[in-house]
Amino acid sequence: MSTLVLAEHEGGLVKPSSLSAVEAAGFVNKEKSITVLLAGSGPSLQEAVSHAASCHPLISQVLVAEADILKHPLAETWAKLIQLVQQKDGYSYIMASSSSFGKKYTSKSCGSFGCSPVTDVVEISEPRLFVRPIYAGNALSTVRYTGPDPCMMTIRSTSFPISSFSKDTNSDAVPISQVDLSTFNEETFGKSRWLNLTSQDSERPDLGNARVVVTGGRALKSADNFKLLEKLAEKLGAAVGATRAAVDAGFVPNELQVGQTGKIVAPDLYMAFGVSGAIQHLAGMRDSKVIVAVNKDPDAPIFQVADYGLVADLFDVIPEMLEKLPEKK
Amino acid sequence: MKIMVAVKRVIDYAVKIRVKSDKSGVEMSNVKMSMNPFCEIAVEEALRIREAGAASEVVAVSVGPAQCADTLRTALAMGADRAIHVDSGSLGLVLPLSVAKILKALAEIERPGLMILGKQAIDDDCNQTGQMVAGLLNWPQGTFASKVLLDKEKQVATVEREVDGGLETLSLDLPAVITTDLRLNQPRYATLPNIMKAKSKVIKKVTLEELNVEIKSDLEVVQVTEPPKRKAGVIISSVDELIDKLKNEARVL
Structure with missing residues (x-):
């Protein structure tokens, strides 16, 4: 049984919300065979890959998908990438944090896989038993996933704080492998194009992770x-x-x-x-x-x-x- | 071009929900029901696109029990041209994946150039259906839209999306799926003449058998509980007291 964590990276580092997804993966995956998938292109991807390979004791492998088309996270390319990786490795669980990034493609992939995603999980009671808030958090719903593999979910990062996170475990970096993207051509996703991102740069800490x-x-x-x-x-x-x-x-x-x-x-x-x-x-x-x-x-x-x-x-x-x-x- | 809009009947956003004592769900009887607010924004956007001349027809669809017809009637009163009600009959809870399969089947019959949905329903807060229907149809998606521009000639939609880091802009070839965020528009109120007019508009009933959609459930709700309550706090009287409490009692400064 193995688990795939779909990770976001920024400035050469795996985002803390994605490391929370790794923490959550630890609850479903007792054998600690957790693979992290990173995609993008250029030096910042490579930096994020080496960060992923050595930043968390639960991570056992890092998968890298490097292509220009993956530079900006389009739902169509990511859904295709997840499909590709799943077909090859057959994960039991595919997890991501419920950021705007995770939300847009995990459900899209589920559409292609024909399985129900479980979004915004705040507690993992048993490997296939999850708690998620409904009605703006005024009620908590406990749901059991009874479908076939993969069980796909997004987790609320504030519910899975990074506990065993340590920055200085460089000594035993885990294996890194490249995803074979030879079947990944532009024609497959000519239907959508990324134009731009406008953001307010701020010196202050990120809202999602601030103390x-x-x-x-x-x-x-x-x-x-x-x-x-x-x-x-x-x-x-x-x-x-x-x-x-x-x-x-x-x-x-x-x-x-x-x-x-x-x-x-x-x-x-x-x-x-x-x-x-x-x-x-x-x-x-x-x-x-x-x-x-x-x-x-x-x-x-x-x-x-x-x-x-x-x-x-x-x-x-x-x-x-x-x-x-x-x-x- | 035709626009298909999916709408969901939910407990009104202003109602304070109550969890049933047997933990089977939330109390639904004698509770005010309304159209999901994000779906209202979806209907409004479709109407604006039609009014701007980029679409010729707006078709509202809903999946659920008989009372969903009321929600569709609201969409018609806002200005939708016609409606389709997929009766879920005795199915009870219909999961987003099932709704997505039904919407796919309807899209294959209706062949819209654009499908607009709310980004999430305020009852189950799933945020899934739009993405899944895009995945099933293999259409491009623009989720959490705060601005939609349609180029009728090129058959392209430019969508500005609200993402964690700011605003992202995508260009999507039609047909495409768009899900609406809060700031896309301010939905109109149905006027009395339009409410009257809506009464003569058609709501077509369709069954799951007619659509040839098989509903399978791979998620089972085990229980619904109330969240833990926060313990009551204290009212303090001055900034000095506040700083003191935060420093010495809560120890967060």
């Missing part, structure tokens, strides 16, 4: 006021998040949205400013360890999940915090 997250709601009133929140984030070494209302109003870009259909976060500290606490928002942050809510409205639902609530105007609180918080070392 501290500060979030603003509609009450921040403008994009300019979000700068105030950014200052606080800087002081705390935090990532900035936002509610759907704040994104819809154009205060911040879409990738900052926390909630049922946005990013799911579970930092050590989550501070919500001017956030009312709609269930769709709570779905994205309810697993945070400590939740702080600052809101003028004492009846705001966010106070029902907050460990510490402060009924006050955020425009008074944030400047005061900026002044009184200790400098970050």
Whole structure:
């Protein structure tokens, strides 16, 4: 029995969310035969491959698919690649993190395989028994996969923290092999083309992995006021998040949205400013360890999940915090 | 060109759901049901494309029990031209893979140039059907769309997608599958005259046998439970107290 983890990489490193998928794979795969598949082209792929080969004790093999057409992750090419690898090696499980990357092609592959995927898994009770949230996390559904191999799933990375992760195990790097892409020609996927990606480069930690997250709601009133929140984030070494209302109003870009259909976060500290606490928002942050809510409205639902609530105007609180918080070392 | 839009009947987004005490699911009786919000966005987008002259007909489809006809009626009142209801009869829970197979069968009959779906349903939060139907049909997909531009001459859709790292743009040859994200558009309300007009529009009933789709279930729901509750927090009175608590009690600063 073997498991394939579909990994994302960035800047020559395997993404932490993909390493969470490796952690999750450890729950289904007791023999620890976990293969990681990386695709792309150029030097950053090669760096990510050597990182994958030595970064996690559960990984036993690294598969590399190098081709120009794989440089940008199109669902069509990835689905084809997964099919190719599965036909050759016959994995029992194929796993990925439920990022926008994992979501788009795991289900597409399942369409081709004719098996049901299990998305957004938060707990693996037995090898084929999974828990996943439904109704924005207001209920948990336990499902058993009874279909044939492969059992495909995406996991919620915040539920599988990287525990045994160690950076300095270079000594015993695992075998690396290339995927034979000779049957992989442009004609197969001439139907879609990648044009571009626009992103807001930020010095701050990534929202999905940050230890501290500060979030603003509609009450921040403008994009300019979000700068105030950014200052606080800087002081705390935090990532900035936002509610759907704040994104819809154009205060911040879409990738900052926390909630049922946005990013799911579970930092050590989550501070919500001017956030009312709609269930769709709570779905994205309810697993945070400590939740702080600052809101003028004492009846705001966010106070029902907050460990510490402060009924006050955020425009008074944030400047005061900026002044009184200790400098970050 | 024809656009096919899939819509799902779900518990209204504003309802606070209750888990049944026998853990078999969530309470569905006497609960307000509505069209899944992402499906409303899908209907709206299809209507806008038709109104811009790039499509000639919008066909709404739904898979589910008899009451799904109400949801299709809403789509018709918004402006869809006709509707198809695939009655799931006594099947109970229909998995996304089954829905995708049904949509594939319908697409082979209707031959739309574009299929638009919501990116996920707010009940099971699966986020699967659009991708699977694209996989089954071997059509290109543009998921989580925040902008769709259609080039009628070239038969190409340019789709801007909301991804983890920002906004990605793809170009897809038609026919293609598009799934909608929140910011694609603001769905219209059905006006009273349109609601009246919708009553005379056709909802065609189709059975699984007619489509020749075999429904197999490879996922079994063992139980549905309530998530663990967070323990009640405290209301504090000042920023000083907050900083003190975070430092000395929660130890997160």
